[in-house]
Amino acid sequence: MSVAHAVPLSATTPATLVDRDLFRGAMARLGAAVNLVTTDGPAGLAGFTATAVCSVSDSPATLLVCLNRGASVHPAFSANGVLCVNVLAAGQQALANLFGGKTAMAERFAAANWTRLATGAPVLDGALVACDCRIAxxxxxxxxxxxxxxxxxxxxxxxxxxLLYFDRRYHELG
Ligand SMILES: NC(=O)c1ccc[n+]([C@@H]2O[C@H](COP(=O)([O-])OP(=O)(O)OC[C@H]3O[C@@H](n4cnc5c(N)ncnc54)[C@H](O)[C@@H]3O)[C@@H](O)[C@H]2O)c1
Ligand SMILES: Cc1cc2c(cc1C)N(C[C@H](O)[C@H](O)[C@H](O)COP(=O)(O)O)c1[nH]c(=O)[nH]c(=O)c1N2
Known part of the structure; x- marks a missing residue:
């Protein structure tokens, strides 16, 4: 089967797409790492839990973060232009729930210790790995x-x- 390249996403006929619940059920079976994505800068401190994160290219080193435009944190990420992807380790499920809910931002950040790298976005103590980024x-x-x-x-x-998110639950590895 050949795959068309460079077809605009908007060219897809909506009537051919599965509905939201069927899609979410499918995505619940696609396990993913759990990350706290953080930012700081002129628009202030913000952070949220994200599973929609992946590697894109090693040259230049680039990763992808998918952020809902309706999230309260969206304006801060847009304005600051920098972020840190903190990959959560086993045992950090409580932080994932805190940053994935409607908790006030100060309360989210008060629950852990943080340092900074070059961009100033918060780096989580005890994360598995942290990638300090500029939004390009x-x-x-x-x-x-x-x-x-x-x-x-x-x-x-x-x-x-x-720490993996699979079947709507957290699972520890190794
Ligand atoms: N990519 C995302 O934005 C994303 C991913 C995971 C969870 N969430 C949030 O956490 C809630 C609970 O998730 P759950 O996994 O327990 O059950 P769920 O049934 O709401 O979602 C199942 C799966 O569908 C995908 N998904 C959920 N909401 C999405 C969205 N708005 N856009 C794109 N993909 C989405 C994710 O892969 C998720 O794990 C969701 O309702 C959503 O608010 C969002
Ligand atoms: C396990 C898990 C995984 C994700 C999320 C939640 C949870 C529990 N959320 C939702 C996101 O974390 C949530 O909207 C934040 O709490 C932001 O909330 P506010 O809108 O800022 O209150 C989320 N949102 C997003 O835009 N991209 C993502 O990849 C994910 N992934």
Whole structure:
């Protein structure tokens, strides 16, 4: 089967797409790492839990973060233009729930200890790995902005063991 390249997403006929619940059920079976994505800068401190994060290219070092434009944190990420992807380690499920709910921002950040790398975005103590990034490009698709993030620095803040989100639950690895 051949795949058409460079076809605009808007050219897809909506009537051929599966509905939201069927899609979410399918995505619940696609396990993913759990991340706290943080930012700081002129628009202030913000952070949210994200599973829609992946590697894009190693040259230049680039990763993708998908952020819902309706999230309260969206304006801060847009304005600050920098972020840190903190990959959660086994045992950090409580932080994932805190940053994935409607908790006030000060309360989210008060629950852990943080350092900074070059961009000033918060780096989580005990994360498995942290990627300090500048947002190099943004593409909107449906409800989300696709943030293309160039990685300026990497830290290993001491966490051990992985944390996956699969079948609507957290699972520890190793
Ligand atoms: N990519 C995302 O934005 C995303 C991912 C995971 C969870 N969430 C949030 O957490 C809530 C609970 O998630 P759940 O996994 O327990 O159950 P769920 O049934 O709401 O979602 C199942 C899966 O569908 C995908 N998904 C959920 N909401 C999405 C969205 N708005 N856009 C794109 N993909 C989406 C995710 O892969 C998720 O794990 C969701 O309702 C959503 O608010 C959002
Ligand atoms: C396990 C899990 C995974 C994700 C989320 C939640 C949870 C629990 N959320 C939702 C996001 O974290 C939530 O909207 C934030 O709390 C932001 O909330 P406010 O709108 O700022 O209150 C989320 N949102 C998003 O835009 N992209 C993502 O990849 C994810 N992934």
């Amino acid at each position: 490009g943004v593409q909107s698709v449906g409800s989300h902005d696709l943030l293309l993030c160039e990685v300026l620095g990497v830290a290993e803040p001491g966490g051990q063991g992985g």
